[in-house]
Amino acid sequence: MTHLPLAGRRVIELGTMVAAPFATHILSQLGAEVIKVEPPTGDTTRALVRGGPSGTFIAYNHGKKSLSIALDTPEGRDVFRRLVASADIVIHNLSPSATRKLQITADDLAAVNPRLIYCHIRGYAAGPQHDDLATNPVAEASTGVMDDHRIDGRPSRLGPSYHDQFAGAYGVIRILATLLQPAPTAEERRIEIGLYETGLHVAARDLAGVQLKMQLLGRPEKEGGGEFSMPGYGAYQVNDGRWLYLLVLTDAHWQKLATALGMPEADDPALAKLRERKKQRERVEAAVRAAVGKLGFDEAAERLRAAGVGFSEVLPLERVLAAPQARQPGKLRDLDYRGLHFEAPEFPGQAECSPGLPPPELGEHTVELLRGLGFDERACAALVEQRAVAVAREGDFAWAPVRPEASGKA
Structure with a gap:
């Protein structure tokens, strides 16, 4: 197997839903060790399908380790600071208010580890809406995408969370660019990716096109989309x-x-x-x-x-992975998870897929990682008893059984 470029790098993810987990998924596929730090309640995507993990969790969290920490406790914050001191990169998509409340701002973590690359995927980057909340569909609404996508005349979200995924990919690009610099400054180590700014960049072609029409025609004429502007397409x-x-x-x-x-x-x-x-x-x-x-x-x-x-x-969707093109080496990774088998599409450009970790159970690697940070067995047990950290428990986030009459409807 070819040596992966980020082998030996430690990445901490405080992520939920899509944007940050997607970014760290890419970093993991490039060889980084990704530690998914979750609250005792777990990532939201652990409980979206019949009380258990969703496709989002399975697709974008395999290959990671889970460390469950209660960051709202002094003991939990101490564990997290020790972890940060051992890391190369932190990436998260928590809200601005939660970031301040949990004391995980760029300033907070730079005080622990000055060499840390810190990436915050948030609703908005610098500007008057810096602290406002935004999600994938809000980014679609505010950057013109939703106005072009209407169902029965009503502006509607696209469906897949493409802006979240683009934002995660842009975060990875910025992180890799920082790693390439021989001596990045403190400011260059602080990366902010806004969903709104991501939406602007994704919509750049259409935004330039409407400006062109305004100047040529004197009105904001727009096509109904690429395919509708070209008959037969x-x-x-x-x-x-x-x-x-x-x-x-x-x-x-x-x-x-x-x-x-x-x-x-x-x-x-x-x-x-x-x-x-x-x-x-x-x-x-x-x-x-x-x-x-x-x-x-x-x-x-x-x-x-x-x-x-x-x-x-x-x-x-149920026929996509049966296509001969999808079956070629390097395109699908086999995952066995909770007695079920999955084929997860691999990061593009791979020639082969090496075996990797399945998606982690919540807190599955808590004790292992604590020991790596210098906590002995007694200290680990005390942290669990104090509920500063949590370990995996059998039956957590189990899928509810499918009733015969509900089969195929969940």
């Missing part, structure tokens, strides 16, 4: 009920598509250019729907592949 149903997503970005793509599907429009010079196809959007869309709808999936796929047209079947 999008999802179309074949005659056996499955769906194809067609990639038609250029005039050359259009010509290949129309020819592959035997469309008479392939020979129409009035449709050769995108600008003209946009003017006849309804005609083009109807023609593509009709041509695709005459074919079964296998025949349509064969024709499109032979013509060099980009496409994919629109797959439901």
